[in-house]
Amino acid sequence: MSTAAGHLPEDHHTFDDYLALEERSELRHEFVAGRVVLMSGGTRAHDQAASYVAQRLNDAYDKQGCVVFPHNRTLVVDRTAY
DSSP states (O other): OOOOTTOOOTTOOOHHHHHHHHHHOSSOEEEETTEEEEOOOOOHHHHHHHHHHHHHHHHHHGGGTOOOOOSSOOOEETTEEO
8 A cells, every 4th residue: 555755545544543442332343553553352272372372471470470461461571562
């Protein structure tokens, strides 16, 4: 997709746009490279895998004071949100 110099594609948003959307939305989204992407619901297999990984991470890092959240958290890295 080409755009005119200095113009962003229609589906490009700012990080602040993303945060405002998440605040008022009942659905969850990811924000990657200026694009807001709707997250799909978890399957049974996904939930089992997430539970397994979270349990193993918790076992490994609990004594170091770390907390593991397998769901319902947003991870922000360099103004990208997962």
